Amino acid sequence: MAAIDPFDVLIGLPLTIYVAPVGEAVPDVDNTPAGNWVDVGITDGDQTSEFQGDLTFWSDNTEQGDTVATRPYEAKIFTFTLVSMTLENMGRIMDSASDVVTDAGPPATKKLPLQRGAVPNPYAMLLKASSLSPYAASPAMYVIPKGVFDGIDAINYGQDQRAEFAVEFRALADKAQPAADRLGWLIAETT
Amino acid sequence: MINPLEAVIKYLKDDADLAVLVDDRIANKQHFGAKVSPWDTPSKALRLRMDGGTPELDVPIQTIRIEAMCYGETPYDAMEVWFRLVAISRSAGRKVIANLTDGDALIYSFNRLSEGSQVQDPDTDIDAMLGFFQATVAETAIT
Numbered sequence: 194m195a196a197i198d199p200f201d202v203l204i205g206l207p208l209t210i211y212v213a214p215v216g217e218a219v220p221d222v223d224n225t226p227a228g229n230w231v232d233v234g235i236t237d238g239d240q241t242s243e244f245q246g247d248l249t250f251w252s253d254n255t256e257q258g259d260t261v262a263t264r265p266y267e268a269k270i271f272t273f274t275l276v277s278m279t280l281e282n283m284g285r286i287m288d289s290a291s292d293v294v295t296d297a298g299p300p301a302t303k304k305l306p307l308q309r310g311a312v313p314n315p316y317a318m319l320l321k322a323s324s325l326s327p328y329a330a331s332p333a334m335y336v337i338p339k340g341v342f343d344g345i346d347a348i349n350y351g352q353d354q355r356a357e358f359a360v361e362f363r364a365l366a367d368k369a370q371p372a373a374d375r376l377g378w379l380i381a382e383t384t
Numbered sequence: 385m386i387n388p389l390e391a392v393i394k395y396l397k398d399d400a401d402l403a404v405l406v407d408d409r410i411a412n413k414q415h416f417g418a419k420v421s422p423w424d425t426p427s428k429a430l431r432l433r434m435d436g437g438t439p440e441l442d443v444p445i446q447t448i449r450i451e452a453m454c455y456g457e458t459p460y461d462a463m464e465v466w467f468r469l470v471a472i473s474r475s476a477g478r479k480v481i482a483n484l485t486d487g488d489a490l491i492y493s494f495n496r497l498s499e500g501s502q503v504q505d506p507d508t509d510i511d512a513m514l515g516f517f518q519a520t521v522a523e524t525a526i527t
Contacts, residue, residue: 202522
């Protein structure tokens with residue numbers, strides 16, 4: 194068995210997810226996001242960081258195997274399930290946080306329109322945990338400078354159910370970033 | 385090799401709110417009626433025992449199942465100790481536990497495997513709350 198440093202292994206680290214308008218300053222990895230960064234709310238245990246982008250392989254008559262591989266396209270997708278179902282939290286994911294309407298009533302109400310609209314709002318996103326670094330018991334975070342909320346799974350209500358909002362966040366290439374960082378980056382504190 | 389139960393016991397002994405309830409009465413064996421330094425009978429206390437678990441074969445990590453017996457003067461007091469363990473188990477993130485016999489340990493997680501069951505300890509008849517936890521602890525010491 195190869196030797197490991199116990200810090201290499203990342204177990205038991207649910208991520209806290211923050212969103213802000215695109216262009217918001219990214220906090221240092223060991224600071225709690227503040228300013229316009231908003232916690233999206235409590236999420237169900239599993240959050241997923243997915244790489245997409247199949248390679249295309251090319252061969253020629255000189256070799257038995259493939260000789261060239263290219264990746265014409267790639268995507269970076271995060272999925273999580275929101276269980277804090279305030280209209281503000283739901284509205285933020287549906288791009289309509291500003292459309293939540295408060296009415297003093299009586300009865301006092303808030304209203305969330307259900308239509309998301311033709312053009313999604315892009316957001317910046319941080320996904321972080323206080324001990325996510327593989328080098329020490331220190332913070333690390335994913336920074337996605339620009340992305341949009343994509344598919345939302347059905348919300349199931351029922352006697353034995355919890356209504357949840359499962360959603361995808363898909364990175365868009367942010368041209369304001371250096372080339373390698375356009376779909377986001379992962380930064381970890383090392384001490 | 386780090387002793388995972390030693391790491392968990394030290395982790396719980398370092399919790400100030402649990403110490404308010406059980407003082408230093410956290411051990412691998414209950415000490416009610418012991419000949420040396422017995423625990424007050426009855427009192428709030430915590431006994432933790434290793435209870436199997438599914439082994440991790442490829443990575444030097446132990447995922448131990450821990451049987452927690454939370455004692456109390458009354459069923460309510462036993463529940464108080466249990467609920468403090470529940471609160472501790474909600475704290476996510478890895479923890480460094482320093483100065484164990486074999487070095488410093490890294491606890492990855494301490495999660496409940498069950499809700500609690502109210503029981504009476506068969507040896508002492510003290511009211512207790514029985515529950516199970518899984519602790520994931522690195523086998524190698526942190527350098």
